[in-house]
Amino acid sequence: MKTLLVAECRQGRPADATAELFGFARTLGAEVSVAYIGNPDDLPRFDGLVYFADVRDSGEYDPDVHKRLLLQAVEAGRPDAVVFMHSSWGWDLAPRVAAALKAAQVTEVTGVVGEGYIVDSCNGKMRRTVRPLTTTVVLTLQPGAFPALQPGGAPEIHLLRAEHGSNVEFIRYEPPPADGVDLTRAEVIVSAGRGVGSREHVELVKALAEALGGEVGASRPAVDAGWLEHSRQVGTTGQTVSPALYVACGISGAVQHLAGMKGAAFVLAVNTDRDAPIGEVADLFVVADLRQFLPALTAKLKR
C-alpha cells in the first residue's frame, strides 16, 4: 500500500503530530511519501520522497492553494491513501481533497483491522470498522491513537509547482486568551470526569489536588457541564500535559482524553468500572466510588 502523509505546518513550523502519521504508516506496513508545505529548513527526515512547496511562496494555510498543491502530489505519486491528522487543519483540508478525488473519506481513525479502519461512534462509546470502496481513500487520524515515530534519514525532494489564487484570504493567528491555569507546567494534576457526578462533588477533586499540592484538571464532559473552566480541559481539544502524577477521577479513558495525558509519568485512576479503558494506561487502578475514596485519601494525606 502507498501512503501520502500530509505533514501539517503552522507559521512555517511542522507540527509534532507528523510523527504519528509515520507511526500509522508503520502500523500498516505501508510505503511512505510525505507532502509538506512548509519551511525548507524543517523538511521531514526519512528515507523517502517529499512533495515539497515552500511556505514563503504558497503562504500560510489557504484551503484552495493547499488543496491544489496536494492534488499535484497525488497525481505524481498515485497513493492508495492520503493521510491527515484530525486537527483543525486536517479536518478542513481532507474533505476538500477527498471531494476533488471523488475518494471515500474515513474520519478520526483510531485503529486498523485488515482492510478496515476503526472509528469511534456515539461519542466514544462504540467503535465501527469501515472499509472504503474507492481505489484512493482519504483518512484523518485521531491524535494519540497511533505511536509517534521519528524515522530519520535524508528525503528525496519533488518540488511542487507554485499555486496562486484563492477564494479566501489568511488574516492572522490569534493566541487564546491567557486566562486560567497553565496545566502544562503542573507536576501533579487531579482531574475530574463525568463520573464525579455533580459540581458539588468536584470539591472532592479540588481537595485532593490541594492536599497533593497539584492542579485540578478535567475531562471534556466536566467542562461542558460547567463544573470547571476550559483552560483545565485535558485532551485533544484541551491541553496536553505530562505531570509526574496524574489522578483520573471518574474518567473512562476515551482516546481523546488519553491523547492529552499519556505523557504522565504515573497515572492513578479511580473508577467504579473495573473494565474502564483508563485501566490500560493506569499504573494504579482503584476500583471504588470516588465519593468514598477521594475523601479518605485526602484525609490520610493531610494526616
Ligand SMILES: Cc1cc2nc3c(=O)[nH]c(=O)nc-3n(C[C@H](O)[C@H](O)[C@H](O)COP(=O)(O)OP(=O)(O)OC[C@H]3O[C@@H](n4cnc5c(N)ncnc54)[C@H](O)[C@@H]3O)c2cc1C
Ligand atoms: C472531536 C472530539 C474531541 C474531544 N476532545 C476531548 C478532550 O479534549 N478531552 C476529553 O476529555 N474528551 C474529549 N472528547 C470526548 C471524549 O470522546 C469522551 O466523551 C470523554 O473524554 C469522556 O469523558 P469522561 O471520561 O469524563 O466521561 P465518561 O466516558 O462518561 O466516563 C465516566 C467514568 O466515570 C466512572 N464513574 C461513574 N461514577 C463513578 C463514581 N461514583 N466513582 C468512580 N467512577 C465513576 C464510569 O465508570 C466511567 O468510566 C472529545 C470528543 C470528540 C468527538
